[in-house]
Amino acid sequence: xxxxxxxxxxxxxxxxxxxxxxxxxxxxxxxxxxxxxxxxxxxxxxxxxxxxxxxxxxxxxxxxxxxxxxxxxxxxxxxxxxxxxxxxxxxxxxxxxxxxxxxxxxxxxxxxxxxxxxxxxxxxxxxxxxxxxxxxxxxxxxxxxxxxxxxxxxxxxxxxxxxxxxxxxxxxxxxxxxxxxxxxxxxxxxxxxxxxxxxxxxxxxxxxxxxxxxxxxxxxxxxxxxxxxxxxxxxxxxxxxxxxxxxxxxxxxxxxxxxxxxxxxxxxxxxxxxxxxxxxxxxxxxxxxxxxxxxxxxxxxxxxxxxxxxxxxxxxxxxxxxxxxxxxxxxxxxxxxxxxxxxxxxxxxxxxxxxxxxxxxxxxxxxxxxxxxxxxxxxxxxxxxxxxxxxxxxxxxxxxxxxxxxxxxxxxxxxxxxxxxxxxxxxxxxxxxxxxxxxxxxxxxxxxxxxxxxxxxxxxxxxxxxxxxxxxxxxxxxxxxxxxxxxxxxxxxxxxxxxxxxxxxxxxxxxxxxxxxxxxxxxxxxxxxxxxxxxxxxxxxxxxxxxxxxxxxxxxxxxxxxxxxxxxxxxxxxxxxxxxxxxxxxxxxxxxxxxxxxxxxxxxxxxxxxxxxxxxxxxxxxxxxxxxxxxxxxxxxxxxxxxxxxxxxxxxxxxxxxxxxxxxxxxxxxxxxxxxxxxxxxxxxxxxxxxxxxxxxxxxxxxxxxxxxxxxxxxxxxxxxxxxxxxxxxxxxxxxxxxxxxxxxxxxxxxxxxxxxxxxxxxxxxxxxxxxxxxxxxxxxxxxxxxxxxxxxxxxxxxxxxxxxxxxxxxxxxxxxxxxxxxxxxxxxxxxxxxxxxxxxxxxxxxxxxxxxxxxxxxxxxxxxxxxxxxxxxxxxxxxxxxxxxxxxx
Ligand code: PHE
Ligand code: ZN
Numbered sequence: 001x002x003x004x005x006x007x008x009x010x011x012x013x014x015x016x017x018x019x020x021x022x023x024x025x026x027x028x029x030x031x032x033x034x035x036x037x038x039x040x041x042x043x044x045x046x047x048x049x050x051x052x053x054x055x056x057x058x059x060x061x062x063x064x065x066x067x068x069x070x071x072x073x074x075x076x077x078x079x080x081x082x083x084x085x086x087x088x089x090x091x092x093x094x095x096x097x098x099x100x101x102x103x104x105x106x107x108x109x110x111x112x113x114x115x116x117x118x119x120x121x122x123x124x125x126x127x128x129x130x131x132x133x134x135x136x137x138x139x140x141x142x143x144x145x146x147x148x149x150x151x152x153x154x155x156x157x158x159x160x161x162x163x164x165x166x167x168x169x170x171x172x173x174x175x176x177x178x179x180x181x182x183x184x185x186x187x188x189x190x191x192x193x194x195x196x197x198x199x200x201x202x203x204x205x206x207x208x209x210x211x212x213x214x215x216x217x218x219x220x221x222x223x224x225x226x227x228x229x230x231x232x233x234x235x236x237x238x239x240x241x242x243x244x245x246x247x248x249x250x251x252x253x254x255x256x257x258x259x260x261x262x263x264x265x266x267x268x269x270x271x272x273x274x275x276x277x278x279x280x281x282x283x284x285x286x287x288x289x290x291x292x293x294x295x296x297x298x299x300x301x302x303x304x305x306x307x308x309x310x311x312x313x314x315x316x317x318x319x320x321x322x323x324x325x326x327x328x329x330x331x332x333x334x335x336x337x338x339x340x341x342x343x344x345x346x347x348x349x350x351x352x353x354x355x356x357x358x359x360x361x362x363x364x365x366x367x368x369x370x371x372x373x374x375x376x377x378x379x380x381x382x383x384x385x386x387x388x389x390x391x392x393x394x395x396x397x398x399x400x401x402x403x404x405x406x407x408x409x410x411x412x413x414x415x416x417x418x419x420x421x422x423x424x425x426x427x428x429x430x431x432x433x434x435x436x437x438x439x440x441x442x443x444x445x446x447x448x449x450x451x452x453x454x455x456x457x458x459x460x461x462x463x464x465x466x467x468x469x470x471x472x473x474x475x476x477x478x479x480x481x482x483x484x485x486x487x488x489x490x491x492x493x494x495x496x497x498x499x500x501x502x503x504x505x506x507x508x509x510x511x512x513x514x515x516x517x518x519x520x521x522x523x524x525x526x527x528x529x530x531x532x533x534x535x536x537x538x539x540x541x542x543x544x545x546x547x548x549x550x551x552x553x554x555x556x557x558x559x560x561x562x563x564x565x566x567x568x569x570x571x572x573x574x575x576x577x578x579x580x581x582x583x584x585x586x587x588x589x590x591x592x593x594x595x596x597x598x599x600x601x602x603x604x605x606x607x608x609x610x611x612x613x614x615x616x617x618x619x620x621x622x623x624x625x626x627x628x629x630x631x632x633x634x635x636x637x638x639x640x641x642x643x644x645x646x647x648x649x650x651x652x653x654x655x656x657x658x659x660x661x662x663x664x665x666x667x668x669x670x671x672x673x674x675x676x677x678x679x680x681x682x683x684x685x686x687x688x689x690x691x692x693x694x695x696x697x698x699x700x701x702x703x704x705x706x707x708x709x710x711x712x713x714x715x716x717x718x719x720x721x722x723x724x725x726x727x728x729x730x731x732x733x734x735x736x737x738x739x740x741x742x743x744x745x746x747x748x749x750x751x752x753x754x755x756x757x758x759x760x761x762x763x764x765x766x767x768x769x770x771x772x773x774x775x776x777x778x779x780x781x782x783x784x785x786x787x788x789x790x791x792x793x794x795x796x797x798x799x800x801x802x803x804x805x806x807x808x809x810x811x812x813x814x815x816x817x818x819x820x821x822x823x824x825x826x827x828x829x830x831x832x833x834x835x836x837x838x839x840x841x842x843x844x845x846x847x848x849x850x851x852x853x854x855x856x857x858x859x860x861x862x863x864x865x866x867x868x869x870x871x872x873x874x875x876x877x878x879x880x881x882x883x884x885x886x887x888x889x890x
Contacts, residue, residue, distance in 0.1 A: 002872060002873060003872055003873070003874070003877040003881075003882040003886070004872060004882050004883070004885065004886025004889070006879075006882065007384045007385070007879040007882045007883060007886070008384065009382050009383070009384055010382060010383055010384070010386075011381065011382050012315070012317040012379070012380065012381045012382065013381070015314070015315050015317075017047070017050075017139065018047070018054075018055075018135055018137070018139070018140060019046060019047055019050035019051060019052040019053075019054070020044050020045065020046055020047060020050075020054040020135070021044065021045045021046075021047055021140070022042050022043065022044055022134075022135065022140050022142040023043040023044070023045055023142060023143070024042075024043045024142055024143045024144070024145070025040060025041070025042055025043075025134075025142045025143070025144045025145070026040070026041040026144075026145045026146075026147075027039070027040050027041075027132070027144065027145070027146045027147070027190075028040075028041075028146075028147045028149075029146070029147065029148050029149065029150075029192065030149050030150075031119055031148060031149065031150035031155060031158075031194045032150070032151075033103055033104045033114050033117075033119065033154075034102050034103070034104050034105070035100060035102065036100065036101050036102070036103055036112060036119070037064070037098065037099075037100055038098065038099045038100070038101065038131055038132045039096065039097070039098050040096070040097045040098075040099075040132040040133070040134070041094060041095070041096045042094065042095045042096075042097070042134070042142075043092075043094055044088065044092065044093045044094070044095055045091065045092050046088075046091040046092070053085045053086060053087040054085070054086050054087070054088070054095075054135065055080065055082065055083070055084075055085050055135060056083050056084040056085070056086065056097075056133035056134055056135060057082050057083045057126070057129035057133065057134060057135065057136040057137075058082070058083030058084060058099075058129050058132075058133040058134075059083070059111075059126075059129050059130050060101070060106075060111070060130050061099045061100075061101060061129075061130065061131075061132070061133065062099060062100040062101070063084075063097070063098075063099055063133070064098035064099060064100055065096075065097070065098045066084070066086070066095070066096070066097050066098075066133070067095070067096045067097075068086060068088050068089075068093050068094070068095055068096075069088070069090075069093055069094055070094075070096075073086060076088060076089065083129065083133055084133050097132055097133050099131070099132050099133065101130070101131060103119050106130070107797055107838040107839055108130075108838070108839050108840065108841065109122055109260055109261065109262050109799070109839060109841070109842075110122050110123075110126075110127040110130060110262070110841065111123070111127045111128075111129075111130025111131050112130070112131050112192075113260070115258050115259055115260040115261075116195075116219070116259055116260075117154065117195070117196065118155070118193065118194060118195025118196065118197070118258070119150075119155065119192070119193070119194040119195065120191075120192075120193055120195070120256075120258050120273060121190065121191050121192050121193075121268075121273075122261070122262065122266060122273065123187060123188045123189070123190050123191065123268070124188040124189075124266060125188055125316055125386045125387060125390075126188075126386065126387075127188070128187035128188060128190055129187075131190075134187055135187075136187050136188075137186070137187075137315065138186040138187075138188055138312050138313045138314065138315065138316065138429055139186070139313075139314050139315065139429040140186060140187065141184040141185055141186055141312070141427070141429060142184055142185070142187075143181065143182070143183075143184050144160075144161060144162070144180075144181045144185065144190060145178065145179070145180050145181075146160040146161070146178070146179045146180075146181075146190075146192065147176060147177070147178045147179075148160060148176060148177050148178075148179070148192060148194060149170065149174060149175070149176040150174065150175065150176075150194050151173060151174055152169070152173050152174060152175045153173060154196070155194035155195060155196070156195075156196050156197075157193065157194070157195055157196065157197045157217065158175070158176070158177035158192075158193075158194050159177075159179070159191075159192065159193040159194075159217070159254060159256065159271055160177075160179035160181075160190075160191065160192045160193075160271065161179060161181040161185070161189070161190065161191055161268060161269045161270045161271050162179050162180050162181030162182060162183075162250065162252075162269065162270050163179065163180055163181075163182070163250065163251050163252060163270075164177060164178070164179055164252070165178050165179065165180045166178040181269055181270065182250075183249065183269060183309070183310070183427075184427060185269050185309065185312075186312050186429065189267070189268050189269045189309055189312075190268065191266070191268030191269075191271045191273055192271075193217070193256050193271070193273070195256075196219070196220060197217040197218060197219060197220070197256065197257075198217070198218060198219075198220050198222075198223055199215040199216065199217045199218075199254075200215070200216045200218070200223055200226040200227065200230050201213060201214065201215050202214045202230055202234065204234060204237065206237075206241070206247045206248055207241040207245070207247045208247060210247075210251075211251075212248050212250065212251055212252065212253060213251065213252045213253070214230065214233055214234065214237075214252075214253050214254075215252065215253070215254045215255070216229050216230050216233070216254075216255045216257075216279065217254060217255065217256040217257065218257045218279065218280065219257065219259075222257070222280060224282060225279075225280040225281055225282045225285070225286075226279065226280070228281045228286075228291055228294055228295070228685065229255060229274075229278075229279040229280075229281070229294055229298050232294060232295040232298040232299060233253070233255065233298050233299075233302060235295070235299070235333075235337060236298060236299035236302040236303065236333060237302065239299070239333050239336065239337075240302070240303060240306070240329075243332070243333075243336075243415075244306075244415065244418055245419075246305075246306045246422075248305065249305070249310070250269075250270045252270060253270055253272075253302075254270060254271045254272065255272045255273075255274055255279065255298070255301075256271065256272070256273050256274065257274050257276045257279045257280065258273055258274065258275065258276065259276050259758060259798065259800075260797070260798055260799065260800075261273070261274070261275035261276075261799060261800075262799050262839070262841045262842060263275065263390065264277075264278050264297050264300075265278050265297050265298075265300070265301045266301070267300075267301040267302075267304030267305070267308055267309060269305070269309050272301045272302070274297070274298075274301070275799075275800065276758070276759060276800075277290070277293075277759050277762070277800060278293060278294050278297040278298070279294060279298070280759060281294055283682075283683035283685075283723070283724040283725065284723065284724060284725055284728075285725055285754075285757060285759065285760050286725055286759075287725050287726040287729055287763075288685060288689075288690035288693060288694065288726045289726075290725075291685040291690075292334070292685075292690075295334060295337065296330045296331075296333070296334045297330075299329075299330045299333045299334070300326055300327065300329075300330040303326050303329045303330060303333070304322060304326050306422070307322055307325045307326045307329060308322035308323075308326060310422070310426055310427065311421065311422065311425045311426060311427075311428060311429075311430060312428075312429045312430075313429060313430070313431075314429045314430055314431050315431075316383075316386045316389070317379055317380055317381070317383075318379060318430070318431050318432050319379075319386075319389060319390070319394050320378040320379055320394045320395075320398035320401075320432065320454075321430065321431065321432045321435055323390075323394050323395045323398055323399075324378060324394065324395065324397075324398020324399045324400075324401055324402050325398070325399075325402050325435070327395050327396065327398065327399035327402075328398075328399040328402035328403055328406070331354070331358055331399060331403075334354055335350075335351045335354045335355070338350040338351065338353070338354055338687050339351050341686055341687050341688075342687050342688065346623060346687075346688070348579075349579060349622075349623045349625075349626055350623070350625070350687050352553075352578075352579035352580055352583075352626065353579075353623070353625045353626055353629060353687075353691075355553055355554060355580050356579070356580055356583045356626075356629050357629070358396075358399075358554075359554040359580065360629075360635075361392075361396060362392070362396045362397065362400060362554075362557060363638060364635050364637055364638050365392035365396065366391075366392035366393055366396045366397045366459075366557070367459050367559070367638075367641065368637065368638070368641050368852060369391060369392050369393055370393060370397070370457060370458050370459045370486070371458070371459065371484070371486075371641070371852070372851050372852040373487060373851055373852075373887040373888050373890060374388075374391070374848070374851055374884070374887055374888075375393075375457045375458060375486035375487055376389070376391070376393055376457050376486075377393075377454060377455050377456055377457045378393055378394055378397050378398040378401055378453065378454055379432050379454045379455065380394075381455075381488075383883075384879055384882070384883035384886075385840075385844070385878075385879045385880045385883050387840075387841050387844065387880055388844055388880060388883050388884060393457075397557050400554075400556070400557035401453045401454070401557070404450075404453070404496075404497075404498050404555070404556055405417070405436070405439050405447075405450070407498045407500075407527060407555055408445075408450075408496070408498055408527075408529070409439060409443050409445070413439075413442070413443045414439070416442040416443060417438050417439035417440075417441075417442040417443060418438075419442070420438040420439075420441060420442040421434070421435055421438035421439075424438060425438075432454050433451070436450065436451060436454075449494075449495070449496050449531060450495075450496045452493055452494075452495050452496075453495060453496075456483060456489065456492050456493070456495065457486040457487075457489055458483045458484050458485070458486040458489070458492065459483070459484075459557065459558060459559050460481055460482070460483040460492075460495055460497065460556075460557075460558045460559070461481065461482055461483070461484070461558065461559045461560075461561055462479055462480070462481050462497060462499065462530065462550075462551070462556075462558045462559070462560050462561070463479070463480045463481075463482075463561045463562070464477065464478065464479050464480075464548065464550055464560060464561070464562045465477075465478050465562070465563070466478070466546075466548050468542060468544075468545040468546065470545075473540065473541055473542055473543055474538055474539065474540060474542060475503065475538070475539040475542040475545075475546055476536050476537070476538050476539075477501065477528075477536070477537045477538075477539070477548060478534065478535070478536050478537075479499060479528070479530045479534070479535055479537065480533060480534040480535075481494055481495065481497060481530055481533060481534075481558075482533070483495070487887070487890070494530075494531060494532055494533050495531075496529060496530075496531050497529070497530040497531075497556045497558060498527050498528070498529060498530075498555045498556055499527070499528045499529075499530050499550060499551055499555060499556065500525055500526070500527050500528075500550075500551060500552035500553055500555035500578075501513075501525065501526055501527075501528055501537075501548060501549070501550055501552065502524055502525045502526075502548075502549040502552055502576075502577060502578060503524075503539060503542065503546035503547070503548055503549070504546055504547040504548075504549055504571075504572070504575055504576060504577070505544060505546055506544050506545070506546075508571075508574070508575035509575075509577075510524035510525070510549075510577045511524065511539075511542065511546055512524055513525075513526050513539055514539065514540045514541050515537065515538065515539060515540070516537075516538035516539070516540060518540075521541065524577065525552055525577075525578070527555065547568060547571060547572060548562075549572065549576050549577070549578055549581045550562065550581075551581070552578040552580060552581055553578060553580050554580055564588070566589065566592070566606070566608055566609070567608075569585045569586075569588055569589040569592075569612070570585075570589065570608065570611070570612035570615075572585035573585040573586050573589065573612050573615070573616060573630075574612070574615055574616075574619075579626055582626075582630060583626070583629055583630045586612075586613075586616065586630045586631075587634050589609060589612060590609075590633050590634055590658070591634050591638075591639060591642060593605065593606060593609045593658065594633065594634070594639060594651070594654050594655060594658055595639065595642060595643055595651075595654075597654035597657060597658065598643065598647070598650045598651045598653070598654035599650070601650065601653065605657060605658055605661040610661065610662070610665050610666075613631070613662055613666070614665070614666055614669065616630055616631060617631065617666055617669045617670075617673065618669065623691055624673075624677055624691035624692045624694065624695040625687060625688075625690065625691025625694060625695070626691075627695055628691065628694035628695040628697075628698050631662075631695075631698060632698060633655060633658060633659065636648075636651065636652070636655065636812075636814055636815075637811070637812075637814065639651055639655075640814055640855070641852075641855070644855065645855060645856055645857045645858070646852075646855045646856045646857070647856070647857050647860075648814040648815040648817075648818045648856075648860075649815055649818075649820070651814075651815070652772065652814070652815030656705070656772065656774070659701075659702060659705040659706070660705050660706045660707075661706075662702050662706075663702035663703050663704075663705045663706025663708060663711070664706040664708070666702070667703060667706065667708050667710075667711070670699040670702055670703050670708075670711065671699070671703070671710055671711065671714075673695060673696065673699050674696050674699045674700070674711075674714060677692040677695055677696050678692070678696070679692050679693060682723075683723065683724040683726075690726070693726045693727060693730065696727075696730070697726070697727070697730030697731075697733070697734070699711070700714060700715045700718065700730060700731065700733075700734035701733065701734050701737060703715075703734070704734040704735065704737055704738035704740065705737065705738060705774065707738065707739060711734070712734075712735070712738060712740050714731075715730075715731045715734035715735050715738075715740075716731065716735065716740075716742055716746070717731070718730065718731035719731030719732050719735060719746055719750075725760070728750075729763055729767075731746075732746055732747070732750055732767065733767055736767055736768065736771050737771065737772060737774065738774050739774045739775035747764070747767075747768065750764055751764055755793070758793070758798075758800070759800070761793045762800050762801065762803075762804040763804070765788055765791075765794065765801065765804040765805040765808070766804040766805070766807075766808040766812075767808075768781075768784055768785075768788060769781065769784070769785050769788070769804070769805050769806070769807075769808035769809040769812070769813060770808040770809070770812040770813045771784075771813070772813075772815070772816075773816070780816060780819060780823070781809065781813060781816035782809075782816060782817075782819065782823055782824055782827060785805060785806070785809050785827075786827070788805055789805065796834065796835060796838065797838055797839070799839070799842050802835065802842055802846065803842075803845075806831055806846055807845075807846060807849075809824075810828060810846060810849035810850075811849045817849075818856065818860055820859065820860075822863035822866075822867075825850070825863050825864050825866070825867040826867060828846075828849070828850065828867060829867040829868075829870045829871050831846065832846060832847050832871050832881060833871060833874045833877075836874075836877060836878050836880075836881050837876070840878030840879075840880040840881060841880060843878065843880065843881050844878070844880035844881050844883075844884050847871065847881050847884045847885060848884055850864055850867070850868060850888065851884060851887070851888045853865070853868070853888065865889070868885050868888055868889055869889065871885050872885045872886065872889060
């Protein structure tokens, strides 16, 4: 059966306010792993003037009873496709609903579920309806009181949102706790935890002098891995006070770790629940990247307390209202933290490294999404399954759209807009229009055209060309924009695009800029506003032909097209004052060379390219963290996006050749860097140290790729003797990404050492699934992946395991995944179908790894289509996967 015909589409234009308000919710849980009884008492009031019943969503629930004002509901209740509908006899009613659920059987990890003996909830987006019948939509905001009761021995800790107002023991070794959340909230922010946990605690004073208790709850034995998350939380709290005047509004703020979680973390009011990988860190188990990820995710969830919780979304189409804004906030926070740690002299470079990292992520994930069958505006107009719209577009492009507002209005103007937004909307469920209106009104600026960023999908292309007029000493920059068609949007209108521009003189220095009409020259970087399909910008007093440096700091989420010779790219690699554009120049050059090699198997890696690369390595004025980014070749996924038709095998061969060439040609430099940048002393998570480690690990990768014996020896030594995970894993990765005969032993060794550490094993799985075959005689990686699925540590029910083994293979190893015999595609279909029966959200995320199949070679397309159809027609397919494969096959 074709499942895609079965799944209804929900439209943004269909939004209607509810006829009822829910003033308060009293929840009573008799918790048990297999039979949890939930009693919910809703105080409902009809909206004045509105008519109609109160629809209650419900999914996978056993209804025990439903009473209205104390009486059996009888005729006043009927079952509907989505749950129930009740029609109270008067305009105020108390509805009491008793349901029974089975957390242990809930493998979806949405609603109430069991993990390692504890009970946890996940309600965003529509999980609350899997706990009790409720109008489960974000514009229904109510005050919650929650009573939890459970057996004391199995569930010693009982947590919910807000403040603990009562607790005690009960007969029969049971106990209870009562929690009250003083702030009205939508149901998706509800949470409870009942488990055996220990807390790290810290008490801090807020801006206004209130004492608040911060807790990080972890499994017993893991307290020594909670410190970094706690530090990050305190930093985030301070930052939001300083930057936006936003204070923590509760007496207590909790973070709870869980091993089984679909996403990164969840911002439930006062009770954030985190995937363990974004909390637990000790130098010997977590890498620098892990430490960085923890800092940003802890901050992200904390920042949601204002952007998401105090002001929430009216409906799920507005998701970017909270996510784009909160990602922007966490990006700014991380940049500030890095800058502060780096010190005044290195501050700009530290910020640039963060910008590059963020932009690289946007390009890899979002630009690809935006050119495929799932392309959607940051505020979508329709969806079949909302869980499919927690996307790079809503998050990352959404953050870029907020960033442009920050750029156009300035930091101060942006702050004024934020103030007005909270002044107007605190306690409300609002839309993206409300946010932009606050920005516009606070700054007296018309943002009508800017709003197109919220409604148009697709990555805009900015085409640039320049003309220097020697006699008039003028330089005219022409910028043109267009956005390619996307599904359902054949035509696009011009956007407001802030283009930060610099002009580099022949000596490599930036020119002071004087735009036509300016009285005098000013800064060396200017933000131009491109609002028409095509515009000319004229710069005066330009004595020699300059080299333009465009979109500095990645000032807009667009693709820049510009004709640049190899020589000019090398020039910008060496001289562009904007580190983001230096990186970009290196990436463009590498992309050009690699794609040319992929098209012509016997060509050589051009000397000029190697020279440019060598200059980068030789420049000791550069921060190691920057060099590590600039000297990393563009990602394979991105290169496939740029290659038509996409052909993973020759691309992989080309990448290997370039890596070997860079490794061989600069072996001495790499070894020299490796020696010079050694970090001594005990591990600390610090950007300067992390930069050195990153560049040294990269050196090992290039040397290992080239089969350099010194390099391989160093990788082995580093693997064996390192005292921190960054270096240990860096050594291991270099060995695995080489033809080294010791790689297998090293992998075994690592597995033995960390056999009981789930998070470290995730790295071990991912490394092998993503491995390249440097040794041509090695068996296909698919065989390894299949064998690893039998490892006792691997569980298809644990999302982290799925992401690290299957995700790393499907998304991170295209040449192996797209093996010509179609074995990878068949394996994909089997796994999607198996996963979907347990956890549709995870299955759907994995399913998306084939959505851009139409850009591959005809032979691969045929193979992929067969498997997409196989999944589409599978029995009992979830709407989640049906939407993804359905759109892919359109
Ligand atoms: N709202 C969470 C976040 O961004 C993400 C999330 C979505 C988590 C859905 C769980 C389920 O921060
Ligand atoms: Zn978020």
